[in-house]
Amino acid sequence: MRKLILIAGPSGAGKTTISEYLLEKFCIPRVVTHTTRPKRPEEIVNQSYHFETNTSFEKLHFFEHTRYGSYQYGSSREALDKAWEKSELVSLIVDISGVEAYINAIRGQVYFLYVTASTKKELQQRLLRRGDNLAKIKERLSGSELNPLPQNLQKDAHILVNDNWIETERRLTAIIRHLQG
Numbered sequence: 001m002r003k004l005i006l007i008a009g010p011s012g013a014g015k016t017t018i019s020e021y022l023l024e025k026f027c028i029p030r031v032v033t034h035t036t037r038p039k040r041p042e043e044i045v046n047q048s049y050h051f052e053t054n055t056s057f058e059k060l061h062f063f064e065h066t067r068y069g070s071y072q073y074g075s076s077r078e079a080l081d082k083a084w085e086k087s088e089l090v091s092l093i094v095d096i097s098g099v100e101a102y103i104n105a106i107r108g109q110v111y112f113l114y115v116t117a118s119t120k121k122e123l124q125q126r127l128l129r130r131g132d133n134l135a136k137i138k139e140r141l142s143g144s145e146l147n148p149l150p151q152n153l154q155k156d157a158h159i160l161v162n163d164n165w166i167e168t169e170r171r172l173t174a175i176i177r178h179l180q181g
């Protein structure tokens with residue numbers, strides 16, 4: 001059966017790192033979403049995101065979309081189907097509103113991985129190391145991303161505290177064995 005690993009969690013928790021690891025280690029492709037935010041230096045066009053202008057974004061047909069600060073983000077059902085043509089198991093990085101939309105639509109096919117780190121200080125340090133600007137980091141980490149998981153999603157969430165990468169690799173290997181088994 002086609003399955004979707006939804007990866008959500010605060011900025012700096014390791015969502016992108018985990019999706020890249022799933023691709024490299026287990027050949028699990030990521031559904032590429034669209035955003036109007038500027039590309040970061042380490043990101044690759046059409047691989048990290050489809051980078052859009054406000055005008056091009058408005059023309060797309062989204063399954064769900066959201067806004068962070070002044071930037072828009074969205075994902076389409078077509079992109080999910082395209083990724084599923086490559087592999088029965090795919091990943092998708094979304095925020096909590098995106099998780100709710102996918103769970104409501106295709107609950108039986110979703111594995112919801114909520115990635116976090118133990119402290120806000122650690123998240124902040126990772127974002128600084130990643131080269132994010134301090135004002136943006138403060139804006140991100142004071143926003144809704146650090147809210148606890150909503151009650152209605154708690155029973156669906158598989159929580160991964162990504163403090164220690166070796167431990168994270170171990171946990172991911174067990175999860176993928178279970179999903180592919």
Ligand SMILES: Nc1nc2c(ncn2[C@@H]2O[C@H](COP(=O)(O)OP(=O)(O)O)[C@@H](O)[C@H]2O)c(=O)[nH]1
Pocket residue numbers: 007008009010011012016033034037064065066068073074075093094095096097098099145
């Ligand atoms: N709902 C929704 N959220 C998205 C989508 N693409 C990315 N996001 C979320 O947008 C937020 C900001 O992403 P980004 O700017 O890449 O920052 P990051 O969390 O620091 O990597 C994150 O919570 C992502 O999970 C999407 O298509 N839909």
Ligand SMILES: Nc1ncnc2c1ncn2[C@@H]1O[C@H](COP(=O)(O)OP(=O)(O)O)[C@@H](O)[C@H]1O
Pocket residue numbers: 009010011012013014015016017018126127129130162163164165168
């Ligand atoms: N377990 C970990 N320990 C230390 N640093 C990590 C860990 N996992 C990821 N990182 C680093 O933290 C930074 C943020 O990770 P990233 O995957 O970009 O987070 P997100 O996509 O959730 O914002 C990156 O520089 C990444 O290399």
